[in-house]
Amino acid sequence: MTGGDPEAREWTRYWRSAELPLEAMYASFLRHRYHRHSHETYSFGVTEHGAQTFTCRGAGHTSAAGMVMAFNPDEVHDGHAAHELGFTYRIVHIGQELITDVLADMAGRAVGLPLFAAPVLSSPVLAARLRGLHTVLSRGAGPLERDESLASAVAALTRLAARTPAPPPAALRPTAVPRLAAKARELIHDRYADPIGADDLAAWTGGSRYAVYRAFRSAYGLAPSEYQRQVRLRAARRLLALGHPAARVAGEVGFTDQAHLTRWFSRSYGVTPTQYRLARAG
Template identity: 50%
Template sequence: MTSSKERATYWRVPGLALEAMDAHFERYAYPMHAHDTYSFGVTDDGAQSFVCRGGWHVSAAGLVMAFNPDDPHDGQSAVPQGHRYRMLHLGEDLVRDVITDAAPGTAGLPLFDTPVVDSPALTQAVARLPTAVAKNAPRLVTEERLTATVLALSRRAATRPVTPPDRRGRVDLAAMARVRGLLR
């Protein structure tokens, strides 16, 4: 890193394939690299540019970044004052587990073909998880935010979204029998 203003702080969640990073860079540039995880982030201030999936992209303040596992990308500041961003790295098995728990019977993992997404609701959902990790929030809070983040990303930004099965109009006869028994 080239100046004292340039920093990156990392956190890991014990027992989960989940890492969070908070960084500010002015001059530091990442060379082309890839992660074996899903990587999701929010640009908080400034703007950053990167090459990914054959194109040049800019993520300005308030935008979400979504990288699939093994997506090669680089990264650098796109403005003189630099950029601040928070990034999450989630293992594929963790994403699969979250989706399976939330939507039993669904198959597959989400795919993201647009590495920069402009959605204020998604930005809010994604930003809450690194905050919980950085503040060492109770495990339940972290897991609730993890589920909300994965599902929001899948529903709002994935080209192959994972959607829960439609359960409207379906009656769980066994559950109804248990309720009747309790009422009697």
């Protein structure tokens, strides 16, 4: 490994839209390890230098320079540097409703959302479109240029998705979720800031604690406690985007204190809550 302070070689730059479900990050990581997490949005990353390795859908994957990472909404994944030289990448998070609107406008009618069968794609065209979109967003381009770049990237994404087989139905289909898991998820969403216990989930669903845990882990890829933390983190993102201070947000969404929120926010998203709140919006 080359000399220099490893911590100084890690940096992040974050941008988010004030009015659209659209965010972008440019980052370089050496030691940072993403904890298992997911996003409500589609997330598309382009590895610029080095390589990132991660697990998704029960298997390991590596994205080297020039490759694209494509995560469907709610797909659980982690990530870290594949070797001691670290990695640099750009990632764009695009809300499902935004992609729906773009596709409907392009087709002149309502169309289904694309699903990506593989989390790592090799497509120079798509990588270029995503880099272009990321650049347009991060430099604060006007609405017209932003919309044009977004449409170009979404068009490239959907063309690529159409040429690949759809994911296994059970992976993303709500009807495939067992009743116990769906009921437990309902309670977690309703009371995410509360100290829910295994007995609470069992009583609410009518199943045993073990049965609920096993069904939930199978359906959503996370233990109920991990999923509750994800719901809390998503609530924190919404409040931080509105300008609420991290210390107050931590208590409102169920974290013990600001340090607890900061630790898990950074592990999941690569930036601190304060960095996210102060990210340039436009």
